[in-house]
Amino acid sequence: MSRIHEALKKAEQEKAMSQPGSRVETTPAAVEVAEAATAAMPALSTAPGMSFNADSVLSQARQIRWAPDTNCMLFFNSEEHASGMEEFRTLRSRLYQAREKQPLSKILITSALPKEGKSFTSANLAQVLARQHGRRVLLIDGDLRNPQLHKLLGTDAGPGLFEYLRSEADEFSILQRGPLENLFFIPAGNYSANPAELLANGRLRNLLNRLEATFDWIIVDSAPAVPVTDAVLMANDCDGVLLVVRSNSTPTDAARRARREFAERNVIGVVLNGITPELAPYMQYYYAAYGRDGQAESKN
Ligand SMILES: Nc1ncnc2c1ncn2[C@@H]1O[C@H](COP(=O)(O)OP(=O)(O)O)[C@@H](O)[C@H]1O
Numbered sequence: 001m002s003r004i005h006e007a008l009k010k011a012e013q014e015k016a017m018s019q020p021g022s023r024v025e026t027t028p029a030a031v032e033v034a035e036a037a038t039a040a041m042p043a044l045s046t047a048p049g050m051s052f053n054a055d056s057v058l059s060q061a062r063q064i065r066w067a068p069d070t071n072c073m074l075f076f077n078s079e080e081h082a083s084g085m086e087e088f089r090t091l092r093s094r095l096y097q098a099r100e101k102q103p104l105s106k107i108l109i110t111s112a113l114p115k116e117g118k119s120f121t122s123a124n125l126a127q128v129l130a131r132q133h134g135r136r137v138l139l140i141d142g143d144l145r146n147p148q149l150h151k152l153l154g155t156d157a158g159p160g161l162f163e164y165l166r167s168e169a170d171e172f173s174i175l176q177r178g179p180l181e182n183l184f185f186i187p188a189g190n191y192s193a194n195p196a197e198l199l200a201n202g203r204l205r206n207l208l209n210r211l212e213a214t215f216d217w218i219i220v221d222s223a224p225a226v227p228v229t230d231a232v233l234m235a236n237d238c239d240g241v242l243l244v245v246r247s248n249s250t251p252t253d254a255a256r257r258a259r260r261e262f263a264e265r266n267v268i269g270v271v272l273n274g275i276t277p278e279l280a281p282y283m284q285y286y287y288a289a290y291g292r293d294g295q296a297e298s299k300n
């Protein structure tokens with residue numbers, strides 16, 4: 001490219017940045033992240049130093065006809081009082097309470113072992129958050145080893161996070177929007193046998209930081225924390241971690257070990273999933289909010 005061409009392009013970009021609707025991040029951290037991301041991804045469609053404009057992000061999301069599994073996706077059901085819904089509303093309230101005390105918008109959902117309800121919790125939490133008027137929510141399938149969320153939503157499995165982490169896709173091509181106005185989704189994408197290196201390459205942090213201004217909540221589902229390190233790596237890029245424990249299933253040792261894995265991270269609470277029907281009227285989920293020091297503050 002000639003120097004004149006370069007200069008013209010730069011002038012055009014500067015003009016675009018000063019237009020109404022283009023927002024420049026002012027915090028030093030955000031600028032640093034945006035610049036790093038641009039350097040790593042030349043194909044990106046925003047100018048250096050800019051975060052995304054929310055309207056532009058949302059209008060470019062792929063509109064897809066989802067066919068949600070209404071047995072598990074409680075809020076896609078026409079019933080307003082199906083079992084479990086109230087517990088997710090309680091969990092939502094607890095998250096807002098926690099947010100009064102700390103910056104909290106990017107939440108990692110994990111658990112010690114497979115099949116404890118991470119995906120179930122992520123999907124329903126994202127839905128209950130998105131049901132609130134004006135609250136925009138992004139659900140990300142961060143379980144690159146065993147992605148399930150696209151099945152629960154009944155939508156395309158990719159392209160997704162995997163392709164983004166490999167610099168094969170940009171934010172716009174992986175973002176899906178379905179029938180709920182405020183709920184957006186990024187699938188895991190192609191299966192990856194060993195995603196740990198990809199998760200540590202800094203691109204996940206770029207993605208979350210660039211999209212953070214567009215969404216009120218970003219809920220990230222993940223792989224189990226005891227057998228593999230993926231979730232611990234991802235926790236570095238999130239504001240807080242919710243640990244799911246499955247009643248009568250998660251061995252105590254495994255739950256303790258998972259808690260230890262996140263000792264240096266901000267564990268904001270524990271969700272007790274799948275309690276027995278006798279206790280259901282009183283407590284289907286148990287949620288304990290923890291302070292940064294790990295001491296229980298309240299129980300419900
Ligand atoms: N509270 C629940 N009520 C009913 N089914 C559940 C519940 N929690 C999990 N499941 C089901 O259990 C299975 C495993 O849950 P899943 O969320 O996929 O676990 P994980 O993501 O931890 O591997 C899925 O079939 C899911 O639909």
Ligand SMILES: [Mg+2]
Nearest residue numbers: 118119143148
């Ligand atoms: Mg899962």
